[in-house]
Amino acid sequence: MSPLRIVAQLLLYVPLMALLGYFSTSPRFELIPAGDALLRISLIHAGQRKQECRTRSPEELAKLPPNMRAALDCPRERAPLTVELEIDGAVVFSRSVPPAGFKRDGAASLYHRLPIAAGRHRVVARLRDRAEGPFNYVREETLELAPGGMLLIDFVATKGGFDFRGV
Amino acid sequence: MAAANVLDRAFVAAERWLDAPFGAGANPLRNLGTLAFFLFWVLAATGIYLFIYFDTSVEGAYASIEALTQKQWWAGGLLRSVHRYAADAFVAASLLHLLREWAAGRFRRFRRFSWISGVPLLWLMYASGIVGYWLVWDARAQISALATAEWFDAIGLTAEPMARNFLGAESVGDRLFSLFVFLHIGMPLALLAGMWIHVQRIGQPKTVAPRGLVAAALAMLLVAALLRPAVSQAPWDPLHLPPTIELDWFLLFMHPLMAATSPAFLWLLAGGATLLLVALPLLFAGPKPLPAVVDPANCNGCARCTVDCPYQAVLLIPAPNVRTGRQVEIMAERCAACGLCAGACPSSTPFRSTEALAAGIDMPDCDVQHQRMRLEAALARIAPAAAGRIMVFACSEAAQAATLEDARTAVLDMRCIGMLPPSFIEYALRSGADGALLVACRAGECVYRLGAELTAQRLAGERQPILRKSVPRERLRMVEQAAGEETALRAACDALRGALAAMGPAPLPRPKREAMARDRAGGHG
Numbered sequence: 001m002s003p004l005r006i007v008a009q010l011l012l013y014v015p016l017m018a019l020l021g022y023f024s025t026s027p028r029f030e031l032i033p034a035g036d037a038l039l040r041i042s043l044i045h046a047g048q049r050k051q052e053c054r055t056r057s058p059e060e061l062a063k064l065p066p067n068m069r070a071a072l073d074c075p076r077e078r079a080p081l082t083v084e085l086e087i088d089g090a091v092v093f094s095r096s097v098p099p100a101g102f103k104r105d106g107a108a109s110l111y112h113r114l115p116i117a118a119g120r121h122r123v124v125a126r127l128r129d130r131a132e133g134p135f136n137y138v139r140e141e142t143l144e145l146a147p148g149g150m151l152l153i154d155f156v157a158t159k160g161g162f163d164f165r166g167v
Numbered sequence: 168m169a170a171a172n173v174l175d176r177a178f179v180a181a182e183r184w185l186d187a188p189f190g191a192g193a194n195p196l197r198n199l200g201t202l203a204f205f206l207f208w209v210l211a212a213t214g215i216y217l218f219i220y221f222d223t224s225v226e227g228a229y230a231s232i233e234a235l236t237q238k239q240w241w242a243g244g245l246l247r248s249v250h251r252y253a254a255d256a257f258v259a260a261s262l263l264h265l266l267r268e269w270a271a272g273r274f275r276r277f278r279r280f281s282w283i284s285g286v287p288l289l290w291l292m293y294a295s296g297i298v299g300y301w302l303v304w305d306a307r308a309q310i311s312a313l314a315t316a317e318w319f320d321a322i323g324l325t326a327e328p329m330a331r332n333f334l335g336a337e338s339v340g341d342r343l344f345s346l347f348v349f350l351h352i353g354m355p356l357a358l359l360a361g362m363w364i365h366v367q368r369i370g371q372p373k374t375v376a377p378r379g380l381v382a383a384a385l386a387m388l389l390v391a392a393l394l395r396p397a398v399s400q401a402p403w404d405p406l407h408l409p410p411t412i413e414l415d416w417f418l419l420f421m422h423p424l425m426a427a428t429s430p431a432f433l434w435l436l437a438g439g440a441t442l443l444l445v446a447l448p449l450l451f452a453g454p455k456p457l458p459a460v461v462d463p464a465n466c467n468g469c470a471r472c473t474v475d476c477p478y479q480a481v482l483l484i485p486a487p488n489v490r491t492g493r494q495v496e497i498m499a500e501r502c503a504a505c506g507l508c509a510g511a512c513p514s515s516t517p518f519r520s521t522e523a524l525a526a527g528i529d530m531p532d533c534d535v536q537h538q539r540m541r542l543e544a545a546l547a548r549i550a551p552a553a554a555g556r557i558m559v560f561a562c563s564e565a566a567q568a569a570t571l572e573d574a575r576t577a578v579l580d581m582r583c584i585g586m587l588p589p590s591f592i593e594y595a596l597r598s599g600a601d602g603a604l605l606v607a608c609r610a611g612e613c614v615y616r617l618g619a620e621l622t623a624q625r626l627a628g629e630r631q632p633i634l635r636k637s638v639p640r641e642r643l644r645m646v647e648q649a650a651g652e653e654t655a656l657r658a659a660c661d662a663l664r665g666a667l668a669a670m671g672p673a674p675l676p677r678p679k680r681e682a683m684a685r686d687r688a689g690g691h692g
Contacts, residue, residue: 021394024397026414029422038408109328149406
């Protein structure tokens with residue numbers, strides 16, 4: 001190969017290499033604006049049954065096949081979860097989350113993220129897991145969120161409700 | 168499709184421009200597919216080395232890659248960087264390959280299988296690359312894994328949001344890394360299988376990149392790896408997000424795109440693009456070519472046409488009544504009607520003394536009988552007493568050879584130069600032509616992929632049917648000139664004529680058939 005061709009090839013390969021090197025790392029990606037924090041609310045929870053269980057009468061039980069004579073008749077459908085998030089007095093997120101499954105008898109799950117300015121905030125998380133009535137799980141905290149900090153709001157019913165992590 | 172035409176012209180101009188420094192053989196733009204194959208093997212080789220040192224655990228993943236990068240920079244670190252750049256180059260080469268094929272219209276009819284089978288490869292390519300980034304388990308992996316999970320959650324693929332798997336340290340376990348590794352090995356293997364399928368309807372597929380290109384690509388990857396080594400971001404931290412991260416825009420561009428729009432938009436874009444790519448061959452099918460036909464009475468099952476078909480349209484089938492026990496069959500939907508099979512058929516020769524010629528495999532609209540008649544008519548137009556008479560056999564997609572026609576030059580054009588059985592050249596030289604000029608498309612631009620290449624091999628005696636040794640090669644020229652290069656074609660023709668002037672008439676006996684016809688005409692007279 002002539003030296004001229006080698007030089008010409010180099011002149012073409014070097015910019016290609018530079019392009020490859022540049023776009024493999026640059027420009028830098030900013031997931032949330034500088035100075036912001038990220039709030040994520042994520043939960044998985046089965047709501048209460050829409051209707052209370054009912055005790056079957058002896059007559060009703062007698063009509064059932066022997067292997068199906070359960071004392072309680074529990075309708076499967078569960079109530080949707082109503083989730084609300086309030087920051088500094090303003091409701092920033094509110095959603096009704098239906099239960100999973102064709103019979104609507106599974107757990108309801110939610111994942112949502114929200115950039116929020118870093119600094120001190122009063123955060124209130126509310127959840128209702130029954131068909132009617134007021135929110136039956138509420139947690140309120142005043143939090144100091146650092147830039148780039150991530151606040152995760154989870155829900156663990158066995159631990160009493162909302163769990164604020166990352167602060 | 169006006170955009171495709173503009174892009175095609177741009178590609179053709181760039182390819183021709185790059186032919187000068189690289190030569191058509193090692194021109195990266197003409198070898199995008201083979202380059203992608205090569206880069207895949209680079210990825211496989213470097214990946215195997217990296218896997219040996221990789222710790223498949225939450226605690227060990229980041230540390231093992233850091234150790235490889237810092238303590239073994241001269242081997243593991245270098246190979247990690249090569250792995251990264253090869254992945255990026257693989258994406259770039261594959262996307263350019265896709266664009267090139269689309270612009271050239273190589274998705275219609277007989278190309279449909281290759282086109283559609285290439286579409287899932289794009290998904291596999293991106294999936295393999297994205298999961299590869301997760302293995303590092305740094306801040307970039309954190310953002311990429313979470314963004315991907317959020318993307319899948321948008322369509323409710325799982326009962327529980329996938330994103331919950333990446334929220335806290337307690338939800339990430341070693342088994343997740345086993346899954347990542349399984350995916351990062353399994354998907355490239357599926358990709359390789361897909362690449363194999365992708366070239367199944369291509370005759371003599373080129374999957375090995377030219378040596379010059381291999382050397383240049385390797386050098387480029389190594390230099391890039393040395394100058395700008397691949398490094399990890401900060402370790403994965405579920406409670407803190409770095410303000411910015413270095414992002415691989417070749418592989419991870421969808422994360423910023425989704426952040427700027429929405430997961431639904433990204434699904435619409437990815438799904439829409441996939442559907443459009445798959446539907447393209449159906450939406451723009453183009454004219455249906457008239458497929459080649461087989462004449463069982465003249466087919467001896469030699470399989471030359473099967474081997475030479477550029478699109479695997481000619482199959483061998485058992486035929487107990489034939490001496491070889493096999494015969495060919497045309498898969499009509501795969502046939503491009505290029506005629507390369509007719510050019511390969513040993514029975515496709517004008518020398519047979521029968522009045523009605525028939526070949527084992529032929530083009531119904533341009534069979535060997537018709538071709539011989541056209542050749543004889545063209546030769547009859549050349550002045551018998553003139554010196555330097557040239558018979559031009561030209562591909563109709565190449566430079567317009569009709570511009571050469573004059574009293575000493577006759578032209579026989581055809582769909583592809585590969586359609587020309589070499590015996591026609593000898594026939595022309597025995598029937599009044601002093602020389603023959605073959606006009607093919609430019610190297611790398613043959614519309615039917617193999618026309619010029621197979622013809623050159625047949626003339627050189629490297630491929631059946633060969634041009635017989637008795638035919639004087641100095642009276643032959645084969646040029647590769649694209650449409651628009653008629654001036655260069657004329658120059659080649661003039662140069663041949665100049666050479667022929669010193670040689671005199673071709674020293675070959677007249678064809679027996681022509682002599683018989685002349686005798687008959689004399690007898691009657």
